[in-house]
Amino acid sequence: MEDMLLYDRLQFAFTITFHYIFPQLTMGLSMLIVYFKWRYLRNNDERYNTTATFLMKIFAINFTMGVVTGIPMEFQFGTNWAKFSELTGGIIGQTLAMEGMFSFFLESSFLALFIYGEKLMGQKLHFLTGLLVFLGSWASGWFILATNAWMQHPVGYEILDNGKYVLTHFGALFKNPWLIPAFLHNQMASLVTSSFVVASIGAFYVLQEKHVNYGKLMLKTGVVFGAISSLLIIFPTGDWNAKNVVKHQPASFAAMEGIFHTEDAGAEIVLIGQPNMLEKKLDNKIAVPNVLSFLTYQNWDTQIVGMDQFKKEELPTNVPALYYAYHIMVGLGTVFIGIMLLAVFFLWRKKLFTLKPLLWTIMFLVPFPYIANLTGWYVAELGRQPYLVYGLLKTADGISPTVSSGNTLFTLLGFVGLYLLLGILFLLLVGKVVFQGPESQKH
Amino acid sequence: MEIFWYSIIGIVLVVFFVLDGYDFGTGIVHLFFAKTEKDKAVISKAAGLFWDSNEVWLVAGGGMLFMAFPTFYASVFSGFYLPLIIVLWLIVFRAIGLELRTQFNFSMWKTIWDKAFGVSSLLLTLFFGIALGNIVRGVNLGGVVEGKSLYEAHFFFLPLWDSSFSPLSTTPGVIDWFTIIIGIIAVVTLTIHGANWVILKTNASINEKLKKIVFKLNIVLIILTVFSLIVWLQVNPKALNNFADKPYLIVFPIVYLIGLFGLFGVQKFKKESTALLFSTLLIVGGITSSLASMFPVLLPATNTVNPSLDIYNTAASEYGLSVAMSWGILGFILLFVYMIIQKRLMGGKIDAMDYGH
Numbered sequence: 128m129e130d131m132l133l134y135d136r137l138q139f140a141f142t143i144t145f146h147y148i149f150p151q152l153t154m155g156l157s158m159l160i161v162y163f164k165w166r167y168l169r170n171n172d173e174r175y176n177t178t179a180t181f182l183m184k185i186f187a188i189n190f191t192m193g194v195v196t197g198i199p200m201e202f203q204f205g206t207n208w209a210k211f212s213e214l215t216g217g218i219i220g221q222t223l224a225m226e227g228m229f230s231f232f233l234e235s236s237f238l239a240l241f242i243y244g245e246k247l248m249g250q251k252l253h254f255l256t257g258l259l260v261f262l263g264s265w266a267s268g269w270f271i272l273a274t275n276a277w278m279q280h281p282v283g284y285e286i287l288d289n290g291k292y293v294l295t296h297f298g299a300l301f302k303n304p305w306l307i308p309a310f311l312h313n314q315m316a317s318l319v320t321s322s323f324v325v326a327s328i329g330a331f332y333v334l335q336e337k338h339v340n341y342g343k344l345m346l347k348t349g350v351v352f353g354a355i356s357s358l359l360i361i362f363p364t365g366d367w368n369a370k371n372v373v374k375h376q377p378a379s380f381a382a383m384e385g386i387f388h389t390e391d392a393g394a395e396i397v398l399i400g401q402p403n404m405l406e407k408k409l410d411n412k413i414a415v416p417n418v419l420s421f422l423t424y425q426n427w428d429t430q431i432v433g434m435d436q437f438k439k440e441e442l443p444t445n446v447p448a449l450y451y452a453y454h455i456m457v458g459l460g461t462v463f464i465g466i467m468l469l470a471v472f473f474l475w476r477k478k479l480f481t482l483k484p485l486l487w488t489i490m491f492l493v494p495f496p497y498i499a500n501l502t503g504w505y506v507a508e509l510g511r512q513p514y515l516v517y518g519l520l521k522t523a524d525g526i527s528p529t530v531s532s533g534n535t536l537f538t539l540l541g542f543v544g545l546y547l548l549l550g551i552l553f554l555l556l557v558g559k560v561v562f563q564g565p566e567s568q569k570h
Numbered sequence: 571m572e573i574f575w576y577s578i579i580g581i582v583l584v585v586f587f588v589l590d591g592y593d594f595g596t597g598i599v600h601l602f603f604a605k606t607e608k609d610k611a612v613i614s615k616a617a618g619l620f621w622d623s624n625e626v627w628l629v630a631g632g633g634m635l636f637m638a639f640p641t642f643y644a645s646v647f648s649g650f651y652l653p654l655i656i657v658l659w660l661i662v663f664r665a666i667g668l669e670l671r672t673q674f675n676f677s678m679w680k681t682i683w684d685k686a687f688g689v690s691s692l693l694l695t696l697f698f699g700i701a702l703g704n705i706v707r708g709v710n711l712g713g714v715v716e717g718k719s720l721y722e723a724h725f726f727f728l729p730l731w732d733s734s735f736s737p738l739s740t741t742p743g744v745i746d747w748f749t750i751i752i753g754i755i756a757v758v759t760l761t762i763h764g765a766n767w768v769i770l771k772t773n774a775s776i777n778e779k780l781k782k783i784v785f786k787l788n789i790v791l792i793i794l795t796v797f798s799l800i801v802w803l804q805v806n807p808k809a810l811n812n813f814a815d816k817p818y819l820i821v822f823p824i825v826y827l828i829g830l831f832g833l834f835g836v837q838k839f840k841k842e843s844t845a846l847l848f849s850t851l852l853i854v855g856g857i858t859s860s861l862a863s864m865f866p867v868l869l870p871a872t873n874t875v876n877p878s879l880d881i882y883n884t885a886a887s888e889y890g891l892s893v894a895m896s897w898g899i900l901g902f903i904l905l906f907v908y909m910i911i912q913k914r915l916m917g918g919k920i921d922a923m924d925y926g927h
Contacts, residue, residue, distance in 0.1 A: 190622075191622060191665065191669055194622055194625065194626075194665070195661065195662045195665045195666075196662070197629070198625070198628065198629060198632075198658060198661060198662075199655075199658045199662075201629060201632050201633065201636075202632065202647060202654060202655075202658055204636065204643075204647075205636070205643045205644055205646070205647025205648060205654075206647045206648055206651050206654055206655060207648070207651075209644035209645065209647060209648035209725065210644065212636060212640055212643055212644040212647070213640050213641050213643075213644035213645075213724075214640075215640070216636045216637060216639075216640020216641075216643055216644070216886060217637070217640055217886030217887055217890045218890070220633070220634075220636040220637025220638070220640060220643075220886065220890075221637050221890065221893070221894055223633045223636055223637065224630070224633035224634045224636065224637040224894065224898075225633075225897060225901075226633065227626070227629045227630035227632075227633040227634070228630055228633070228634075228897070228898065228901035228902075228905070229897075229901055229904070231626050231629055231630065232626055232630070232901075232904070232905050232908060233904070233908065235622055235623045235626050236623060236908035236909070236911070236912050237908070239619075239622075239623060239912060239916070240911070240912065240915060243915070243916070244915055247915060248915075293886070293887040293889070293890065294886075294887060294889060294890040294893070295889065297890075297893040527644075527648035527651070527725075528648070528721055528722065528725050529648055529649060529651075529713065529721050529725045529726060529727035530648050530651045530727060531727075534651055534652060537652075538651075538652070538655045541655070541659060542659075545659055545662060545663070548666075549662065549666065552666060552670065555673075556670075556673060559673065
């Protein structure tokens with residue numbers, strides 16, 4: 128049994144991590160493409176249009192990767208988490224089916240039109256197809272977040288005598304207090320990734336002195352969007368989410384922040400330290416007193432409940448992993464704000480394009496928003512443990528009852544091999560598009 | 571309400587097999603019949619331009635199945651664990667093949683991805699046929715051994731095969747001689763469908779030859795159809811009772827037969843779309859006849875201890891199904907609008923069309 132749960136979790140974690148590399152870029156990138164296209168309609172500067180088409184090429188590669196790695200996600204609910212599917216399908220099946228119906232079809236149909244149809248339909252319609260691709264990809268995020276919000280904070284359901292959960296209030300799925308903060312936080316994080324990618328390509332062109340006009344345009348747009356979205360992920364969206372966790376999952380909050388002991392006179396905020404689970408304390412800790420209480424309750428002295436107040440079975444199963452995921456996310460988020468504000472400052476002083484150290488930094492920053500996005504999701508998912516549906520269904524009780532660990536390990540290894548190949552090919556393709564540059568679009 | 575959702579999901583799956591069916595079939599045609607580089611390029615483009623919007627139907631069908639019949643979804647997806655995951659790998663692999671061939675212009679690169687596309691199309695088609703065979707054959711629900719269930723009544727697990735390869739074995743696997751026959755029927759059907767698609771969408775040099783091949787495969791298909799009916803009655807003597815009880819269901823096999831015999835005119839049709847229409851009828855009729863023979867059962871139990879899964883004992887709550895109906899109808903209206911827009915812009919022969927990304 129233990130092995131089965133481990134392999135099922137590893138397989139899901141691995142496949143969803145790999146999958147989420149792609150949608151996190153496409154959601155934000157579609158917004159930037161719409162922005163470039165809109166600017167082109169306003170100022171008729173061909174550079175904006177070419178950049179939009181160029182970015183759509185990168186979008187398309189990511190979209191394809193998102194589709195092929197997304198189909199296994201949907202199937203795995205049934206293959207590896209059959210008990211969970213059986214119990215909750217009547218509820219979260221609604222939001223998942225709506226994703227297919229309202230966003231996936233929209234996105235894929237209009238993506239094809241955007242790519243093949245520019246000459247056929249004129250610029251205004253072409254802008255409109257871009258806008259629909261953007262709407263489709265954000266709607267997709269909305270329905271997935273609605274599904275996840277129900278697992279984090281179940282609402283609008285009833286449990287029957289036979290143990291099955293049934294939906295009693297459809298509207299509640301979308302009025303879930305967990306949903307809007309999580310959705311906005313997630314979308315802003317996605318915008319961070321895509322702005323950083325655009326800025327990084329821009330920095331590469333400027334430093335390499337190739338396609339410099341486009342490079343400057345992408346760099347400028349990337350850092351402005353990057354600075355705004357970096358600020359928005361911390362405040363207000365990150366703040367809202369933290370308050371939701373304190374309210375609805377207090378044990379996860381204590382574990383995330385590394386608070387082992389309840390402090391009556393205000394809790395400190397931990398900057399660095401390693402959780403020592405044997406002695407129930409943080410080793411090598413650096414912390415600022417009372418700040419956590421202030422951030423959480425706007426009062427320096429409010430008590431924050433520590434892990435000592437919860438029974439072991441209520442605490443997240445892997446405290447150190449959760450703690451690190453959270454601290455990596457927050458730490459990187461803080462660094463992003465610093466770098467992007469600096470970049471915007473030099474852009475305003477008209478020095479950004481010649482400031483090589485900063486350009487190099489921006490160019491190499493590109494993996495980190497991906498790491499921040501993924502660790503953010505780890506916080507949500509590890510924080511929900513030991514539950515699959517918070518308070519209702521334990522993760523261990525959600526797995527497929529008839530699939531043996533040998534079969535799951537076999538498929539896990541298969542996925543690792545296949546996705547390794549896929550990852551290499553993906554880098555090759557995106558690399559090729561970037562090296563060819565925006566002007567190769569013109570026929 | 572259960573019947574409404576059963577029909578909707580049935581339609582979505584049939585549409586999936588008709589649409590993705592032609593690009594699977596295109597892959598098989600590519601593997602066996604395309605010889606020159608020019609033909610290979612245009613035939614893989616005939617699938618490459620369309621596969622992703624076709625596969626969206628699979629995602630939509632899966633989502634709806636999850637929502638409307640969660641117990642069936644959970645039971646079947648975990649019970650057919652290995653074949654399903656292998657299907658997922660093949661879907662991924664096929665997509666890589668299609669998308670990568672045009673990226674670099676040297677012959678070894680193209681050969682590799684052409685083979686990936688062709689072989690995975692062939693295997694996927696075979697597996698989908700085998701899946702249909704498994705559904706009509708039924709499984710040992712509850713994992714009954716000597717009159718006792720190992721699992722809850724609606725769960726089961728099937729290995730890929732059992733050493734006897736027989737559907738009559740007490741522990742049949744996914745692959746046995748019966749499901750293999752259905753798999754081969756699927757391959758022949760989709761090869762015909764794919765060939766018709768290639769003829770319609772391209773000016774490939776092998777188009778005339780493909781028409782002859784369709785004609786020959788059609789003869790093979792008639793023989794296989796008759797043969798499969800005989801063995802089906804061996805495996806499940808009650809297989810055709812539904813048609814006797816509800817004679818109006820006979821309309822589905824008639825659709826199949828119209829498709830089958832209509833295709834013999836492939837070399838004489840004035841419009842190339844006529845042949846594709848007949849092979850579409852073939853697929854629609856084939857799948858709906860199989861489903862109709864079982865209705866309202868979704869997955870028969872091969873033991874007498876546990877009940878078969880049907881649309882009533884696996885459905886979500888009445889409330890959930892009726893809410894979903896209201897948004898489902900809206901969704902379908904939107905969907906058909908997109909499809910019409912898309913087909914208008916992408917109609918006609920594709921040889922000269924620019925292969926965007």
